[in-house]
Amino acid sequence: MISRLSAIAFNTFREAVRDRVLYNFVLFVLLLVATAPLFGQISIGLERLILINVGLSAMSLFGIVIAIFVGIGLVSKEIDKKTLYTILSRPVRRWEFIAGKYLGLVMTLAVNATFMTAGFYLTLLVTAHQLTRADAGLLAAIYFIILQFFIITALTLLFSSFSTPIFSAIFSFALFVIGTFAEDLRNFAAMSDGAGKWLVTGVVYLVPNFSALNVISQVSHDVPVSGSLILYNTLYAVLYSAAATAAAVLIFERRNLK
Amino acid sequence: MNAIEILGLTKSYLTGFLRNKPKPALQPLHLTIQEGETFGFLGPNGAGKTTTLKLLMGIVFPTSGSARILGHHFHDPGIKKQIGFLPEQPYFYDYLSASELLDYYAQLSGVPKDERRKRIALLLERTGLADAGKKQLRKFSKGMLQRVGIAQAIIHDPKIVFLDEPMSGLDPIGRREIRELILSLKKDGKTVFFSTHILSDAEALCDRVAVIHKGVLRGIGVVEDLKSQTEDKSEVVWQGAHALAAVASLLSESNVAGEVARGVVRGQDLDLLLEKLRREQTRLISVTPLHGTLEDYFVAHTTDQEAVQG
Ligand SMILES: Nc1ncnc2c1ncn2[C@@H]1O[C@H](COP(=O)(O)OP(=O)(O)O)[C@@H](O)[C@H]1O
Ligand SMILES: [Mg+2]
Numbered sequence: 001m002i003s004r005l006s007a008i009a010f011n012t013f014r015e016a017v018r019d020r021v022l023y024n025f026v027l028f029v030l031l032l033v034a035t036a037p038l039f040g041q042i043s044i045g046l047e048r049l050i051l052i053n054v055g056l057s058a059m060s061l062f063g064i065v066i067a068i069f070v071g072i073g074l075v076s077k078e079i080d081k082k083t084l085y086t087i088l089s090r091p092v093r094r095w096e097f098i099a100g101k102y103l104g105l106v107m108t109l110a111v112n113a114t115f116m117t118a119g120f121y122l123t124l125l126v127t128a129h130q131l132t133r134a135d136a137g138l139l140a141a142i143y144f145i146i147l148q149f150f151i152i153t154a155l156t157l158l159f160s161s162f163s164t165p166i167f168s169a170i171f172s173f174a175l176f177v178i179g180t181f182a183e184d185l186r187n188f189a190a191m192s193d194g195a196g197k198w199l200v201t202g203v204v205y206l207v208p209n210f211s212a213l214n215v216i217s218q219v220s221h222d223v224p225v226s227g228s229l230i231l232y233n234t235l236y237a238v239l240y241s242a243a244a245t246a247a248a249v250l251i252f253e254r255r256n257l258k
Numbered sequence: 259m260n261a262i263e264i265l266g267l268t269k270s271y272l273t274g275f276l277r278n279k280p281k282p283a284l285q286p287l288h289l290t291i292q293e294g295e296t297f298g299f300l301g302p303n304g305a306g307k308t309t310t311l312k313l314l315m316g317i318v319f320p321t322s323g324s325a326r327i328l329g330h331h332f333h334d335p336g337i338k339k340q341i342g343f344l345p346e347q348p349y350f351y352d353y354l355s356a357s358e359l360l361d362y363y364a365q366l367s368g369v370p371k372d373e374r375r376k377r378i379a380l381l382l383e384r385t386g387l388a389d390a391g392k393k394q395l396r397k398f399s400k401g402m403l404q405r406v407g408i409a410q411a412i413i414h415d416p417k418i419v420f421l422d423e424p425m426s427g428l429d430p431i432g433r434r435e436i437r438e439l440i441l442s443l444k445k446d447g448k449t450v451f452f453s454t455h456i457l458s459d460a461e462a463l464c465d466r467v468a469v470i471h472k473g474v475l476r477g478i479g480v481v482e483d484l485k486s487q488t489e490d491k492s493e494v495v496w497q498g499a500h501a502l503a504a505v506a507s508l509l510s511e512s513n514v515a516g517e518v519a520r521g522v523v524r525g526q527d528l529d530l531l532l533e534k535l536r537r538e539q540t541r542l543i544s545v546t547p548l549h550g551t552l553e554d555y556f557v558a559h560t561t562d563q564e565a566v567q568g
Binding site for chain 2: 003004007008011014015018019025081082083084085086087088089090091095254256257
């Protein structure tokens with residue numbers, strides 16, 4: 001089982017690498033490094049703040065977009081091109097295929113994020129001429145960004161298990177946008193009353209909580225991220241992705257392939 | 259032991275926007291294939307060949323019925339190590355090289371690492387791809403891809419090999435290469451189940467064939483037996499074209515070249531024809547029995563007229 005899962009994951013990763021998906025980090029780094037001197041001209045204290053906000057937000061958005069665009073084709077491409085036939089005629093369970101594809105894309109995104117992080121720190125070094133202890137605190141924000149990738153990949157996989165690639169992309173991106181306001185929605189649901197309250201609350205809690213996973217502005221002001229939030233977010237991301245992937249598997253198990 | 263037992267597999271695809279219109283693709287199919295047999299599954303396009311193979315591979319689920327492979331339920335994952343499958347008009351991950359592809363598939367089939375290296379080298383050699391092993395599949399010709407397809411189907415040394423239209427879309431050389439590969443599988447004692455609409459290939463390779471049309475099994479048997487079930491006819495050639503008018507009603511086809519006439523007659527009418535020709539004062543040149551071909555059998559069993567009767 002493990003060897004089949006890792007074979008599928010590794011092949012997914014290899015496809016992304018050879019498809020040059022990973023090379024967008026080069027673009028990211030080049031853009032940041034090229035524009036870095038501009039930040040320096042604004043004002044001394046502000047430059048770091050802006051660089052962190054712009055850099056980390058871009059890293060998150062880049063990754064989300066790659067997760068969605070690779071994610072929608074993850075399974076549908078293998079169905080359309082019938083490569084799945086030669087996999088399902090082997091001792092591979094359908095859930096192993098889905099889980100392997102999921103892990104492969106998450107691995108791709110994590111490697112991608114690692115390269116982007118290196119480029120980001122390089123830019124910090126270029127602008128400030130040194131790295132401080134406070135800069136290490138940014139890693140928590142980057143870790144949360146990777147957790148976002150876990151969730152959005154699982155959701156994309158779930159949508160693509162029953163809908164077309166275009167709709168899957170739209171649904172996933174819409175949920176990402178809505179999810180960045182999850183905290184506001186939860187507060188709103190708590191204020192509502194009457195019979196609908198439980199329903200509204202239930203629906204709101206289904207929305208992935210991307211706002212808790214976004215601590216960019218907090219770390220840009222050097223406010224440390226608490227250990228309990230790291231633990232809570234890790235558990236949340238793992239459980240949420242597992243549930244979404246499991247739902248994708250349940251749908252896929254019953255599907256007649258074209 | 260039976261290699262494959264198909265026990266009434268039936269498939270209706272649900273079509274339409276709401277997926278509520280059933281489209282029957284396979285009527286209850288019963289078929290048993292022995293171990294070591296090379297079995298041809300014949301039928302025109304749309305007959306239900308691919309559907310049958312997809313059902314057997316667990317790619318689509320049957321509306322009813324079941325199947326057993328080497329005595330096990332066909333969805334049993336344990337049995338998958340013993341089967342190999344080449345889909346119709348296959349496409350493979352074109353960013354991989356042939357040896358990377360074979361390695362991936364062998365891993366999925368649970369072949370240990372040392373074994374994999376040996377098998378890959380052996381199969382690249384055997385399929386004539388030894389020189390192209392490192393090349394990306396996007397640079398492969400159709401014939402080479404088909405050979406890679408056979409290699410991936412047998413990389414884990416399965417007992418049964420399923421091939422869906424392995425020769426279609428290939429040039430004559432490509433077809434011959436695939437033919438020879440199938441013959442070599444047969445020599446290795448593998449059970450080969452392949453679908454085709456190319457009758458000469460079936461005739462050259464198969465121990466037995468089945469003919470399917472519109473999802474219904476129309477006939478099954480040894481190729482020679484099926485041929486002999488086709489109508490027995492004779493070709494008669496005589497001198498004296500004037501007699502043609504008198505015997506035309508007995509002939510299924512006829513033509514004339516100068517004074518020499520030629521006609522094809524059904525076995526039961528042969529005596530009557532010869533009698534009439536004698537009375538018309540013609541000179542008999544030859545009578546040749548015509549053997550049925552697999553094509554005759556195929557055509558007779560896959561025309562719609564037959565479908566109404568059958
Ligand atoms: N996914 C599908 N949805 C609806 N109808 C299908 C599907 N696949 C095949 N069919 C129909 O089922 C019948 C049998 O098709 P198929 O098994 O592909 O035939 P063959 O392989 O013998 O050419 C055809 O009429 C075809 O149109
Ligand atoms: Mg077909």
